[in-house]
Amino acid sequence: MIRQKVVLRFPADVVEQPFIYTLAKKFNVTANILKANINPRKEGSMVVELSAEDEDYSGAMDYLQSHGVIVLPLAQQIVWLEDRCTQCGACVVICPTNALWVKRPEMTVSFCSEKCVVCERCLKACPARAIEARYLDEEGE
Numbered sequence: 001m002i003r004q005k006v007v008l009r010f011p012a013d014v015v016e017q018p019f020i021y022t023l024a025k026k027f028n029v030t031a032n033i034l035k036a037n038i039n040p041r042k043e044g045s046m047v048v049e050l051s052a053e054d055e056d057y058s059g060a061m062d063y064l065q066s067h068g069v070i071v072l073p074l075a076q077q078i079v080w081l082e083d084r085c086t087q088c089g090a091c092v093v094i095c096p097t098n099a100l101w102v103k104r105p106e107m108t109v110s111f112c113s114e115k116c117v118v119c120e121r122c123l124k125a126c127p128a129r130a131i132e133a134r135y136l137d138e139e140g141e
């Protein structure tokens with residue numbers, strides 16, 4: 001089973017085709033649309049979470065690409081909101097890479113984005129909602 005968040009780019013000449021319907025009907029792909037910008041006869045884009053069995057997923061990708069749709073991986077990054085952090089330390093003990101760590105001698109929690117592998121454990125652990133996951137498509141949005 002594959003579950004993946006991707007950006008789909010639709011050229012203007014195919015933007016009105018029912019791709020999401022076809023993915024479900026022909027390839028048993030479930031699509032959860034997270035963001036869409038579709039206008040008739042103009043280039044469109046969509047951020048979508050797709051899930052399907054491996055073979056169906058690969059057939060669906062071939063289908064999209066053969067119809068001119070560009071499929072791009074959706075990058076994700078973790079953002080630490082320092083002003084919301086209450087310094088409880090809950091994230092530090094569960095972070096597997098020490099991306100969240102205690103700076104000494106100040107003994108304050110800090111975040112190093114270069115060490116973060118986006119496992120998302122800290123999101124669930126933070127009682128102050130001081131950690132967020134943000135998605136970046138190829139335009140950095």
Ligand code: SF4
Pocket residue numbers: 078094095096097098099100115116117118119120121122123
């Ligand atoms: S997402 Fe994972 S690796 Fe990144 S800071 Fe949170 S716990 Fe650490």
Ligand code: SF4
Pocket residue numbers: 084085086087088089090091092109125126127128129130131
């Ligand atoms: S769990 Fe949240 S509030 Fe606690 S130290 Fe980490 S970021 Fe700060």
